[in-house]
Amino acid sequence: MSLHARTTRPALRLLPRLLRLTLLSLAAGACLPLHAAEAAPDAAADPTLPAITITGQAAQATEGTQSYTSGAARSATRMELSLRETPQSVSIITRELLDDLGAVRLDQALGLTTGIQVGQQDSERTSFYARGFSINNIQVDGMPRGSNSPLQDTVLYDRVEVVRGANGLMGGTGDPSATINMIRKRPTKTFQASAGASLGRWDNHRVEADISTPFSQDGSVRGRATAAWQERDSYFDMYHERKTVGMAVLEADLRPGTLLTAGIDFQDNTPTGATWGAVPYWNADGSLANLPRNTSLTTPWSTWANDQHTVFAALDQHLPGNWKLHLGYARTESSNNTTVAYAGAGYPNPQTGTGMRLWTGAWGEGKSTADNYDLYASGPFSLLGRKHTAIVGWNGGNTNSKSLGGEATILYPAAVPDYRTWTGNIPKPVFTPDGSYTRDVTRLAGGYVATRLSLADSLHVIAGARTSNYRTETRAWNTSGVYTGSSDFSETRNEITPYAGVVFDISPQYSAYASYTQLFTPQSNRDRNNHFLDPETGDNLEAGVKAEFFDGKLNASAAVFKVKKKNLAELDTTVPQGFVLPGGGSAYVANGEGISARGIEFDVSGQLAPGWEASGGYTFLKAEDADGKRAVPNQPRHLLRLSTAYRFDGRWQGLKVGGSATAQSATYSKSWYGRPPTRTAATIPQAGYTLYNLMASYIVTPRTTVQLNVNNLLDKKYYRNVGFYDSVFWGEPRNVNLSLRTTF
Numbered sequence: 001m002s003l004h005a006r007t008t009r010p011a012l013r014l015l016p017r018l019l020r021l022t023l024l025s026l027a028a029g030a031c032l033p034l035h036a037a038e039a040a041p042d043a044a045a046d047p048t049l050p051a052i053t054i055t056g057q058a059a060q061a062t063e064g065t066q067s068y069t070s071g072a073a074r075s076a077t078r079m080e081l082s083l084r085e086t087p088q089s090v091s092i093i094t095r096e097l098l099d100d101l102g103a104v105r106l107d108q109a110l111g112l113t114t115g116i117q118v119g120q121q122d123s124e125r126t127s128f129y130a131r132g133f134s135i136n137n138i139q140v141d142g143m144p145r146g147s148n149s150p151l152q153d154t155v156l157y158d159r160v161e162v163v164r165g166a167n168g169l170m171g172g173t174g175d176p177s178a179t180i181n182m183i184r185k186r187p188t189k190t191f192q193a194s195a196g197a198s199l200g201r202w203d204n205h206r207v208e209a210d211i212s213t214p215f216s217q218d219g220s221v222r223g224r225a226t227a228a229w230q231e232r233d234s235y236f237d238m239y240h241e242r243k244t245v246g247m248a249v250l251e252a253d254l255r256p257g258t259l260l261t262a263g264i265d266f267q268d269n270t271p272t273g274a275t276w277g278a279v280p281y282w283n284a285d286g287s288l289a290n291l292p293r294n295t296s297l298t299t300p301w302s303t304w305a306n307d308q309h310t311v312f313a314a315l316d317q318h319l320p321g322n323w324k325l326h327l328g329y330a331r332t333e334s335s336n337n338t339t340v341a342y343a344g345a346g347y348p349n350p351q352t353g354t355g356m357r358l359w360t361g362a363w364g365e366g367k368s369t370a371d372n373y374d375l376y377a378s379g380p381f382s383l384l385g386r387k388h389t390a391i392v393g394w395n396g397g398n399t400n401s402k403s404l405g406g407e408a409t410i411l412y413p414a415a416v417p418d419y420r421t422w423t424g425n426i427p428k429p430v431f432t433p434d435g436s437y438t439r440d441v442t443r444l445a446g447g448y449v450a451t452r453l454s455l456a457d458s459l460h461v462i463a464g465a466r467t468s469n470y471r472t473e474t475r476a477w478n479t480s481g482v483y484t485g486s487s488d489f490s491e492t493r494n495e496i497t498p499y500a501g502v503v504f505d506i507s508p509q510y511s512a513y514a515s516y517t518q519l520f521t522p523q524s525n526r527d528r529n530n531h532f533l534d535p536e537t538g539d540n541l542e543a544g545v546k547a548e549f550f551d552g553k554l555n556a557s558a559a560v561f562k563v564k565k566k567n568l569a570e571l572d573t574t575v576p577q578g579f580v581l582p583g584g585g586s587a588y589v590a591n592g593e594g595i596s597a598r599g600i601e602f603d604v605s606g607q608l609a610p611g612w613e614a615s616g617g618y619t620f621l622k623a624e625d626a627d628g629k630r631a632v633p634n635q636p637r638h639l640l641r642l643s644t645a646y647r648f649d650g651r652w653q654g655l656k657v658g659g660s661a662t663a664q665s666a667t668y669s670k671s672w673y674g675r676p677p678t679r680t681a682a683t684i685p686q687a688g689y690t691l692y693n694l695m696a697s698y699i700v701t702p703r704t705t706v707q708l709n710v711n712n713l714l715d716k717k718y719y720r721n722v723g724f725y726d727s728v729f730w731g732e733p734r735n736v737n738l739s740l741r742t743t744f
Contacts (some may be wrong), residue, residue, distance in 0.1 A: 027164070046119060061186065062094035064160045066647070069071065069555050069606035069611040070094060075161040078170060078376055078391055079452060084546045086464060086514040087501030088167070088599055089115070093160040097615055100645050100658055101626055102198075102709035102737055104206065104230070106152040106160070106182070110159045112641050112660050114603045114617030115164050116178065117199045119634070120720045120729050122275040122342075123239060124304040126151055131323040131563060132166055132597035132623035132632050133177040136521065137167065140182050141312070143330045143372040143399060150269040150306045153245040155208055155228040157182045165561060166517045166540035169448055169499040170395070170467050176520055176540045176563040176597075183264070185226060187251045188212045189219030193744040200737035204232040220253040226730050231520045235733050236296040238273030238424060257318030268307040273300055273424075276359055277344030277613075278727035281684050284347040286676050293717070293730040297356060297416070298342035299424030308334040314374075323379025332370045337427060338363050343416045344725060345578040347676050353418030359578050362408035362429040372397035373445075390463075391451040396445020403582075405436030405479070417440040435479040442472040444522060450499065458505040462515075466497040470522045472532055488531050495535075506545075514543040525569040528557035530581050533590045538565035544601075554606035561601065573672040577725065593626035611649060616642035634722060636664035636688070645695065654699035663690040669723020684722045691716055691731075704742045 014430025071091045072082050082091050093109050102108040107126045110116045117129040128135040135433050136203045138145045145152075154160070160182050167179040192239045193211040197206070212224040227246040233239060249263030276296045280290045312330040338361060345357040376393025412426040425626035450464025466467040473489040501515035519538040526532055544559030550682055579588060603617035623631040668685040677683035692714060715734040 004104055014462065034226065060159075061463065062092070062096065062149055063185065065094070066096050066613070067553065067606060067616040068097050068643070069553070070159065071552050072344055073161045073163075074164045075139075075170070075179060076167060077329060077450065077452075078142075078393065079113040079378060079389055079450075080445050082450075082548070082552065083356070083557075084511050084548045085503055087459070087503050087515040088542060089164040089544070089557060089559050089561075089603060091115075091162040091164070091603055091605065091615075091617070093162070093615075093709060094701050095158050096613070097643060098154050098157075099707075100656075100697075101643065101660060101693075101737050102707070102711075102739065103693065106154060106180075108621075109154060109160055110180070111481070111581050112616075112643050112662060113162055114641050115163065115601055115619040115639065116641075117375065117635050117639065119725050120718070123236075123273055124151075124233070124306075127181070128178075128230070129622075129632075129635055130178040131176060131561060131599065131614075132621055132635060133175060133178060133563070133565060133593065134567070135175060135404040136524075137175045137177075137179040138182075140178065140310070141184055141314075141328070142181060143328065143374055143395075144168070145182075145311075145332075149308055149334060150267050151266055152182060153228060153230075153243065154247055155210075156181075156184055156226055158185045159183050161227045165515070165542050166519055166563075169464055169497065169517065171579055176519055176538060176565055177276045177549040183201075183250065184247065184263075185212075185224060186261075187214075187224040187249060189214055189222055194227050194741060195744075196739060196741035198737055200232070201735050202235060204230070204737065206230040206232075219590070222252070223248070223250045225249075234273075235293055236275070236730070237294050238296050238300050239271065239275075240273055241269065241271040243270070259316040260314075261316075262311075262313040264309070264311045266307070266309040270303070272300045272303050274304045274340055275454060276302070276342035277725055278721065278729040279357070280344075280347055281722075281726055282347055282676055284349045284676055286678075289348055289350075291348075292486045293329035293733055295426075297419060297422055298424060299341050299428075301428045302340040302342065302424070303338065304340065307336075307561075308332060319377065319379065321379055321381075323377055325613070326379045328372075328374035330370075330372045332372075333367070335365055335367045337365045339431065341361055341412075341424075341426065341429070343422065344727065345414075345421060350417050350420075350634075353420040356413070356419045357414045357578070358412075358416060359580070360408070360410055362410075362412075362430060362431040363582065364404040364406060364431040364433055365401050366401065367641045368399065368401040370397055370399045376554045383523065386454045388454050390450070392447075392449045394445070394447040396443070396469075399440075399442045401440045403438050403440075404431075405438070406431055406433035407624045408432070437477050439475045440473060442470075442522070442524070444470050446495075460503045460505075462499070462503075464499045466499070468495045468520060468537065469493050470495070472522065473576070480567075482627045485659055490532055490534070492520075492522070492535060494684060498640035509549060510545060512543075516541050517567060523567075523569055523590075526581055527589060528572055528575055528579070528581075528587040533569055533588060534567050536567045536569070536594075538563065538594065545716060550607055552602070552606075554608065556604040557600045559603075560599070562596070562598040564594065564596045567591065568594045571724075573670075576666040577673055591625070593629040595623055597621060597623040597631075608644075611647040612644070613646075614642070616640070616644075633683075634667050634669045636667050638663075638688075639663040641649075656695075656697045658695045660693045660695075661690060667722065672723070672726050684726065684728065686719045686722050686728075687713065689716055689718045691718070703744070704740070707739045707741070709737045709739075711737075 111118045115274035124526040151498040166176045196208040198206045208228045210226045215221040225248045230243045245267045247265035252260045310332040314328040325649045339358045340564040343356040349355040374395040378391035408431045446468035453461045470492040473486045475486045499517040503513045521536040523533040542561045546557040568591040569588045572589045599621040605615040624630045640663040643660035648655045665688045668683045671682045693711045695709045718731045719728045720731040
């Protein structure tokens with residue numbers, strides 16, 4: 001059978017036989033010791049095993065709690081464990097914290113999260129880092145975010161769970177950095193509705209609406225709809241973005257113990273004046289360019305238009321023996337239409353205005369489809385007279401990305417006559433498809449088994465393993481639409497990823513923990529020849545102490561970590577200036593020896609006192625390459641994040657004030673091409689800096705609240721990224737936003 005013919009087969013195979021047998025044996029083992037509990041007319045007959053209530057992802061909803069923490073998180077193990085019971089570092093960005101920060105984009109939320117570093121290559125490309133490595137494992141409700149995704153708007157989500165360190169047991173992509181899991185809002189059994197509007201600097205206009213209602217008298221069938229629309233300019237010239245976001249979700253209790261969830265969400269981003277790169281750090285004579293923060297060498301028509309639509313469904317079923325079965329599916333379709341010209345090549349001559357050259361990219365419409373599946377069963381079982389918990393599951397998906405062949409007609413020279421007076425008034429290129437196209441097809445799936453053993457009342461061990469299969473290739477069709485074959489084939493079968501964790505309860509408030517896992521991360525990055533890099537591998541070790549106070553209203557943790565990662569993807573600095581891959585991306589190389597990273601981390605979240613919430617932490621990072629030299633110098637060794645708010649009562653009741661701060665030590669990037677004019681080796685530095693933000697809100701009426709946010713209060717000048725093609729990307733200046741929200 002030809003490779004092309006195999007595309008008609010089901011995207012994902014059935015569960016491996018071993019996994020099916022394990023599921024059956026665990027379920028049987030769980031039921032047999034508990035038959036007495038099942039036969040009892042009252043679940044209270046066994047107080048150690050309360051009846052399971054099927055609530056789906058809404059089990060730990062943070063909306064309406066007025067809290068900066070949550071009682072539990074599933075992202076690390078899929079088990080219902082409190083933060084103190086989870087043997088990894090976890091931060092939760094609750095709905096209350098998102099609202100207080102005025103964080104409507106994912107980067108705004110993560111920018112104030114413990115251990116997370118945010119970088120920005122240009123107006124549309126944002127990167128996240130933790131513990132010395134890039135974050136590639138970004139999920140929605142535990143399933144991978146679709147490729148080509150726009151930067152997520154947070155209006156759809158109840159919370160964002162961040163698991164620092166490797167999490168390969170659940171997803172097969174064991175990044176040692178972090179896993180980001182955005183949890184969608186869910187319908188409520190009682191009616192609630194809200195609407196909001198905001199106005200900010202640079203003509204930032206936004207409106208939101210959110211309504212949840214029962215469709216049956218008892219609330220067994222309920223729905224929710226959420227939407228947002230935003231238009232904004234930017235601190236850099238020519239930029240304008242129009243964004244529309246929406247979601248509709250339905251939940252139905254089909255019968256006691258059976259919950260069906262189905263929905264659709266979308267996000268459409270249409271920017272113009274988009275950039276493709278940043279601004280040069282040096283002038284042609286080697287002096288510092290120091291171009292103003294509003295500088296943009298783009299064109300008014302440059303765009304990275306992107307839209308994404310997802311349909312999703314899940315079935316949660318209560319099984320005998322207090323076990324739970326979860327079946328989930330999501331299909332994400334995204335498209336992007338990119339036509340951009342940006343003067344990112346060269347070095348400016350401030351006397352003549354010459355020296356800069358245009359990069360032009362016009363690729364027509366690209367499309368990507370991702371199908372993701374999630375199946376697992378979890379529950380208790382008895383062994384040696386003690387109660388334990390087990391989980392067995394399988395998840396995976398297919399991604400199919402289509403790129404058109406053709407040529408763009410460009411009717412302007414690459415050289416910019418005078419960057420000082422540049423307006424981008426040049427004709428827009430026209431892309432003409434020639435009928436050819438390629439499809440990048442990636443499949444990643446695997447099964448896992450894990451158990452949480454209660455060895456003693458104060459000692460719990462989590463042990464498990466995952467087996468993963470990975471396959472990727474590029475398929476091509478000619479201008480006549482005839483399939484011509486495939487290339488860049490890469491496959492990994494039965495890759496085993498072990499996981500082990502231990503938690504020891506020192507006291508009712510304090511626990512000590514340790515965890516270990518191996519790393520296996522398939523890569524989507526390509527080298528200068530447009531070939532995929534080999535998967536990244538390595539080890540991740542973490543240990544620490546956790547505590548919870550005030551009946552779980554305040555969580556705190558301290559951790560040490562050590563990571564070794566090989567085949568690390570690094571930007572290829574040997575390519576010519578302005579070099580891009582056929583799809584518009586950057587070329588990478590694999591660092592075979594890899595790098596090692598170690599450090600310490602402190603995190604706190606929740607209620608410090610009645611009405612006073614706080615969230616934040618400190619991270620120390622030391623990363624080295626195989627020669628002992630500092631690695632990833634663009635990530636700070638010291639990073640502090642802090643957010644807090646106080647809700648007054650008494651005569652000041654209704655007033656809430658707060659603030660946030662982020663501080664980091666110095667970073668730098670090695671020059672790609674050397675400092676002009678002699679091209680000597682040099683670095684591009686960013687000194688340490690601190691940013692302060694303020695917020696205040698007031699309940700004008702019982703249903704109406706007004707809020708003011710001021711970000712970068714002191715108008716600090718800083719770079720959000722240094723060194724990308726020897727350029728720098730300015731951080732946002734002082735920004736003021738006023739919002740009004742009402743409930744119904």
